[in-house]
Amino acid sequence: MMPSLTKDPQSISRFEQGYTSSNVEAHSPFCLFQWHRGKHPTRKDILSVDELRNCGGWDLGILTAPTDEPASLPGLLKLVDLFGIPSDFVGERSHAVTHSFGIRKLGDESEIVWIRFLALLPSLPFHGKPRWRRSAVVLKWVPTPSSNNKSTSAPSRQVTLICFQPVEGILVAINRLFKSSRWEDALRDPYFLINASFETWHELVDENAWKLVDLSREAERSIFERSAQLEIDSAELLAIDYNSIHNLAKDAIHMVEGLDASLRSLECALRYHSEMEKLQRDDPAIWEATHRSLHYRREMFHSTRLRMLSVDQRLKNIINMAFNIGTMHDSRVMRQDSYVMKTLSILAMVFLPISTVSSIFGTQFFTTTTSPDPTSSTGAVNTSFVVNKKIWWLWTISIPVTVVMLVGWGVWIKRSQLKAERLTYWMKDVEKAKSA
Structure with missing residues (x-):
């Protein structure tokens, strides 16, 4: 059934x-x-x-x-x-x-x-x-x-x-x-x-x-x-x-x-x-x-x-x-690109104070002058390159500003590296504590 x-x-x-x-x-x-x-x-x-x-x-x-x-x-x-x-x-x-x-x-x-x-x-x-x-x-x-036969094995x-x-x-x-x-x-x-x-x-x-x-x-x-x-x-x-x-x-x-x-x-x-x-x-x-x-x-x-x-x-x-x-x-490629950008940034940082000071003062530190040539009978002129007497202003202001910026940049980079190292050591200590 x-x-x-x-x-x-x-x-x-x-x-x-x-x-x-x-x-x-x-x-x-x-x-x-x-x-x-x-x-x-x-x-x-x-x-x-x-x-x-x-x-x-x-x-x-x-x-x-x-x-x-x-x-x-x-x-x-x-x-x-x-x-x-x-x-x-x-x-x-x-x-x-x-x-x-x-x-x-x-x-x-x-x-x-x-x-x-x-x-x-x-x-x-x-x-x-x-x-x-x-x-x-x-x-x-x-x-x-x-x-049904119980006697047989x-x-x-x-x-x-x-x-x-x-x-x-x-x-x-x-x-x-x-x-x-x-x-x-x-x-x-x-x-x-x-x-x-x-x-x-x-x-x-x-x-x-x-x-x-x-x-x-x-x-x-x-x-x-x-x-x-x-x-x-x-x-x-x-x-x-x-x-x-x-x-x-x-x-x-x-x-x-x-x-x-x-x-x-x-x-x-x-x-x-x-x-x-x-x-x-x-x-x-x-x-x-x-x-x-x-x-x-x-x-x-x-x-x-x-x-x-x-x-x-x-x-x-x-x-x-x-x-x-x-x-x-990909991170390695980005890091290489970062090195290039960092180099360009440093170059810009070096020349930025100079260009800034020049822009502020608006002073022409380098000029050319012309004068008649007394030895010439044809009316020729002489051209001379003249340095402004106030050029020392440029170096007096630009050099300290550049040094201050470079030192500040270096200190900031060093502090960032120290923070990353401390975080790494902390993570290692946590892993050791978990495995203990």
């Missing part, structure tokens, strides 16, 4: 609208791994869901499939009907959810758990290509008739795990399970496979987290080197790739978002796995080992998240420093 009440037909219709025969291939590549008691595990390539219907009867089955999108998996609706996957799982794809964890009990007493994963793959240079990695798992277990479930667009690590985990004789632990506690899914997903996320750390460290080193070249090379100083730095900061935010989503899914898995403890009375060791592993996975995700939070803060510091470098460069 519960599946019929919660089934959403609109999710199915939206999926069907996205399906067209022109954007899908002729077949959907599946790979089925099967384990049977008393037999060796087998691997088989499946071309369609119809072929998959004839491969039932396994004790443990792991099916790898493409991403659950119409363009990649047109047979998803048949797969949903075959395994009783809830319509909510189909509808989540159209909403592009970041986090999803669901559990549903079906009418045949079977249970289904589904989880969606989402992570960003950071890279530079950024070309606008899709860098998101999506994956999903659906775990279903069905009680077998042996569950054989596992009492048939377990199926469907991996949509599995990461590389899940294939390695399946290979390890192929070579292991403890595969029946997954029948005793199906969350054994959930733990393996979180383990492989953390490997992918942690690897890309370290990649983002390396990219951020390189950007940080470049900014530090440029900050040390403020007085050396101003041509390369402004050649800062602000776009790449902002993309790294955005990637860090998305990485934290993906880690938070994984942690929420892991918390849900731990909560529901705790409810299974009462069902594991005959073999509590398997449940306890799986539960402890899930707790460990949670701490590993927290470790990666803390690293990403640190990277996020470092990138904020890098962005601030990058903009400060530009500001310091």
